[in-house]
Amino acid sequence: MPKLLEFEQLKKSHANSSEALLFSHVSAALDHHDRVALLGISGQGKSTLLRILSLLDVADEGDIRLEGVSSTQTDPIAWRKNVCYVAQQAVMLPGSVQDNLQTVHHLHHIPYDAQLVSKLLTQLGLDTMDLHKNAADLSGGEKQRIALIRSLLLRPKILLLDEITASLDLSNAKRVEEMLQDWHRQEGTSMIWVTHQLEQAARISDYVWFMGNNTLLEKTAAGQFFKQPETELARQFLDQPLVRGELCLS
Numbered sequence: 541m542p543k544l545l546e547f548e549q550l551k552k553s554h555a556n557s558s559e560a561l562l563f564s565h566v567s568a569a570l571d572h573h574d575r576v577a578l579l580g581i582s583g584q585g586k587s588t589l590l591r592i593l594s595l596l597d598v599a600d601e602g603d604i605r606l607e608g609v610s611s612t613q614t615d616p617i618a619w620r621k622n623v624c625y626v627a628q629q630a631v632m633l634p635g636s637v638q639d640n641l642q643t644v645h646h647l648h649h650i651p652y653d654a655q656l657v658s659k660l661l662t663q664l665g666l667d668t669m670d671l672h673k674n675a676a677d678l679s680g681g682e683k684q685r686i687a688l689i690r691s692l693l694l695r696p697k698i699l700l701l702d703e704i705t706a707s708l709d710l711s712n713a714k715r716v717e718e719m720l721q722d723w724h725r726q727e728g729t730s731m732i733w734v735t736h737q738l739e740q741a742a743r744i745s746d747y748v749w750f751m752g753n754n755t756l757l758e759k760t761a762a763g764q765f766f767k768q769p770e771t772e773l774a775r776q777f778l779d780q781p782l783v784r785g786e787l788c789l790s
């Protein structure tokens with residue numbers, strides 16, 4: 541049986557130069573229910589990889605398959621309905637908050653599940669929000685959470701989460717995390733979650749994919765990665781004083 545998502549030998553050069561390599565030989569597979577924390581220092585190409593996996597960007601080389609079917613044989617809109625990228629900087633569509641929440645209903649003719657919306661708004665601390673408010677007037681953190689709900693309404697098979705709690709205060713970041721854990725338990729959605737917060741990564745992942753040296757250097761069970769990573773580079777990454785403090789290792 542094919543894996544839920546498989547990618548092989550992905551290669552990407554920097555935006556303004558076909559010479560400078562961003563990453564190459566990037567291969568991995570994701571199964572149903574898998575939760576992956578995608579880690580690595582800034583500029584390694586984590587966001588670029590997620591955008592390639594949701595067909596918002598293209599790799600120079602390589603192949604991506606969803607349940608055995610190549611991305612080249614799939615309509616990108618249909619693909620993105622199943623492999624949904626949630627960006628750090630949420631983009632609101634013109635109109636009200638309600639209009640934004642109903643986007644999936646209008647675009648994909650999926651019935652609007654008002655009960656689910658209400659539950660998710662409550663879980664994310666947005667239950668008192670006036671849904672008739674212009675979406676453009678929301679704060680960055682409010683936009684972030686509305687965009688997340690908008691994505692969940694698609695009920696994608698895979699969520700690609702790009703630093704989605706980075707602009708939130710601690711208590712709201714915790715709400716997002718708990719809601720997604722709850723969603724994962726109930727829906728079984730697979731997730732690849734980019735975060736720079738190592739403590740969060742340890743809480744939300746079964747596996748760690750570590751990017752370094754212009755490739756996907758490690759694919760390890762999360763417990764093993766945080767205890768004893770395979771590569772020197774990952775050891776150095778975890779050894780930064782801030783990270784050690786965050787993980788209560790020192």
Ligand SMILES: Nc1ncnc2c1ncn2[C@@H]1O[C@H](COP(=O)(O)OP(=O)(O)OP(=O)(O)O)[C@@H](O)[C@H]1O
Pocket residue numbers: 552553554555556562580581582583584585586587588589597
């Ligand atoms: N479409 C693109 N094609 C090629 N290179 C890109 C593209 N978009 C961004 N880049 C470049 O690739 C590099 C990595 O960017 P990316 O945003 O993927 O890194 P990142 O690992 O997500 O970093 P951070 O942790 O800071 O978010 C940057 O130098 C960026 O300028």
Ligand SMILES: [Mg+2]
Pocket residue numbers: 586587588702
């Ligand atoms: Mg990024």
